[in-house]
Amino acid sequence: MNMTIPGARVIDVRTSLPRHKTLRYGLRKLTDIRSAAMHHSATKSGSPEAFASYHVVKNGWPGIAYHFVIQKDGVIYWCNDPETISYHVGNSNRHALGICLVGDFRTQQPTAAQLESANHIIQHLQVQIPTMKQVFGHQEYPGYAWKNCPAFPMGTFRTNYSQFLQKAVGKVDKPKQVPVAIKLNEVLLPVAGFLQEGLSMLPVRAVANAAGGKVEWIEQTKDVRVNGKDLNEKVISGSAYAPARELATALGLQIEWDQATKTVRMMKGSVSK
Ligand SMILES: [Zn+2]
Missing domain, CATH: 3.40.80.10 (Peptidoglycan recognition protein-like)
Incomplete structure (x- = not known):
């Protein structure tokens, strides 16, 4: 570890x-x-x-x-x-x-x-x-x-x-980035994502681990896959970040964005409005 x-x-x-x-x-x-x-x-x-x-x-x-x-x-x-x-x-x-x-x-x-x-x-x-x-x-x-x-x-x-x-989770490495909090089944995860051109980018490994998904790193193509699905990830200081929606889909989770608190809510089953 x-x-x-x-x-x-x-x-x-x-x-x-x-x-x-x-x-x-x-x-x-x-x-x-x-x-x-x-x-x-x-x-x-x-x-x-x-x-x-x-x-x-x-x-x-x-x-x-x-x-x-x-x-x-x-x-x-x-x-x-x-x-x-x-x-x-x-x-x-x-x-x-x-x-x-x-x-x-x-x-x-x-x-x-x-x-x-x-x-x-x-x-x-x-x-x-x-x-x-x-x-x-x-x-x-x-x-x-x-x-x-x-x-x-x-x-x-x-x-x-x-x-x-x-x-x-309100702090992200790059000062210009807007941090994004992540909730899985209403529990705040101990990691943050960030906003990039209107997309929430989330740390792939931490979110997939928390959701019980399988993460693979394909060395030849430098690609990250979650539950066998390829993601449009971006690697920042050794950690892969992927668009929230892609990651949620790969993990079979519903997703909702809360603009007021800059929080991505992911959950099993249907999202309650
Ligand atoms: Zn004791």
Whole structure:
């Protein structure tokens, strides 16, 4: 998985963290992931190495519990492949991806840099893993109501994330382009398109992934196909964009344009007026 995130620093420590001599975590498909689980470390300070060592030596687990650890300075440490079924939310482990913010938020506050990085990584992961539709606190998983983790209010966290997303999809690389928001079945996607000569151009891979379409890249002709249909795409800094209507047709989706909010609404079945 590509973990280059504009606006955030990610350090890959997957192969350097302490792990169990023999035990290994199980693996899943990315499409098994349904939610991101937020944790605090419940320690005033700490590091991925220290947490991994604790989980392996003290708990006897195969490796660190979390997929990502976010330090107080906002640096994101990549600890486990998303496919790893690590131990952090009990019976929900198979469907959850663990993100831990360093700190004890019973007595401390997450830093602004940590919260900003949390927003960045969740947005990035939601683009790569469209089935990861939800963000919960550890405490919100079945059986964990007693656990004061992540010890910051998840309602506020989710509201901030929605606002971050709205702002993020309002920005497009090229300053002259008018950004276009994209809704699939009334859910705002964490990526933006742009207007070009009156046409909405949408990011092919992200939209097709979210809609469960198949994307092919034909190397010889430098063509992108979605569900076998050729598109009039345009490649901008490595990403293919295609006219919204063509993309919708290839994905078997209805489409509607909202001029007031510059939003393309795509949905299964017929569009309600
Ligand atoms: Zn937790």
